[in-house]
Amino acid sequence: MSRENNSASAQSNLPETSSPVERQIRIGSGITKNNKKPYTKSFWKRASKQKALLLMSIPFVIWLLVFKYIPIAGWVMAFQDYKPQFGFFEQEWVGWKHFKDLFNEPMFYTALENTLGMGILGLVFGTVSAIVFALLLNELRFLTLKKWTQTISYLPHFVSWVIVANIVITMLSQEGIFNNILVGLGIIDQPINYMAKPEMFWGIVTLSDVWKETGWNAIIYLAAMAGVDPQLYEAAKVDGASRIRQMWHITLPSIRAVIIVLLILNIGNLINIGFEKQMLLGNNIVMEKALVIDLYALDYGIGMFRYSFGTAIGIFKSVISVILILICNSVAKRIGEGRVF
């Protein structure tokens, strides 16, 4: 694949209707430095003139092959009974055994349910909160406050999940502010130990996620909103549209393509929610609601040395993820909206 092809296809995949927003955020994707003629000289002749470039590239090609592609080749482990003490060719091949084991394990379905549950909650609330926050920030007249709110809203994104977990656990503890306020208002009589309530775990994870990432995720929507043609608002004002109606009828439709592209990408990652939050916020009491696929793979694959079984879990995840992204992409194509590829 040549670079010209890359950028050309990237451009043609973007929606045809070209509002100023879309054009604005598309800058960079279609630009190529200069359009020289195709190179006709032989490969080796050109390569011999590019020793410096080759030297700057080959170490990292080796790095990519080792750190990114050898693990993919490691998928064959899922079809073996991998034992580290033996060499690759001495392993016993077992076919689909580990996948069958996986699908017969009740725990796996718990993990799948928790992963999809928290994934969907995170996707819905994460997307909605970011869009609403961007919409409101975009309407804010008090510009100093706008700048400060934006800067402050990025802070939680940059701190680690370890810190956020500490914050959440502190705030939700029996002596924490959350219980204080609820008891003070008379909504509850007794402080609640939220972290020990399995039925609340999904909600806690989702809220923590919203608290951490809303400001950051709003960046892309705000950038899209900045490109909306001001004349549209002027026209709406003449027609007597209120601010809320302007948000609904002008701002939101203008960023629709961006919303859909991000949704497709995020749905593809629905199953790749990781394990950090669940591992750090979870405890033994809430395990039935905190166990996600990656934690399951970690516990069984590494904790119990069932490497092949753990690899099978990873492959299952990758397959689901690819299927999800293909479905979303074709749905978006059918309804005539922006698509990723």
Added chain:
Amino acid sequence: MKKKWTVFDIVLTIFMAFVIVVTLYPFLNILAISLNDAVDTARGGIHIWPREFTLANYQEIFGSNDLLFQAFLMSIIRTVVGTITGIIASTMLAYTLSRKDFVLNGFVGLLLVLTMFISGGLIPEYMLIRNLGLINDFSVYILPMLLTAFNVIVIRSFMDNLPVALEESAKIDGANDFVIFSKIIIPLCMPVIATIALFLAVAQWNSWFDTYLYARGNEALTTLQFELMKILDNANISSGDINSQNAEVIAGKTNPQSIKMAITIIATVPILLVYPFLQKYFVTGLTLGAVKS
């Protein structure tokens, strides 16, 4: 002409003030607890101002507790080394990919982009690190995190938009590709390098899982984030068992809970000092990168 403020504007302003409070209160609360006497903290009721001011929790980290101080130093070392190596690697690779005449351009580009869609997963990566003998070695913090496709693509998009004329005139003067890269391209790329350096530094500074999985056996490699995670883990196990915590509190002047707050503050302050000043750069970088990917 100043526009008139409506009810809508007032509600909006109040809402944003509320967002600021919700975001900042936890940090202020933790700062107050970290500066408060540990025994007193156990009585509860600390909000944004310490009741019995003390620096004992910080003294514990920077003075009496060797392990925590070592963890602090290791966090700094891995952040500095990881950021520098990451920047060198990403800019070099990005430059070769921005050169359309480069013979391996298509191949390397494809190799890189594919890693965004497909990855080996947890267990094969773990086996790789094990087989490479990186377990309990400092390089396990640096090598696996050397490159990410996203960073390289963001840098390359920036390089694509640089004026070509400079590069060509240098070539006519007989400069080789490496000289062009280091003397012309790098100085022009400082805005995007600042952004990527921030991303790399934050990723290194915040990382705890690689310590947990690969470097647990070597105490010299522990980091602040990992020590914090360990305290958190212990607290999670004993959560609901208030008595055991109180016993610890009574035993000493400092306790893990107060130390936890002090570590949290130490781990947050460097981020607070850096990111607001790079805001302009990362916002553009992110917008560009997100569209590209």
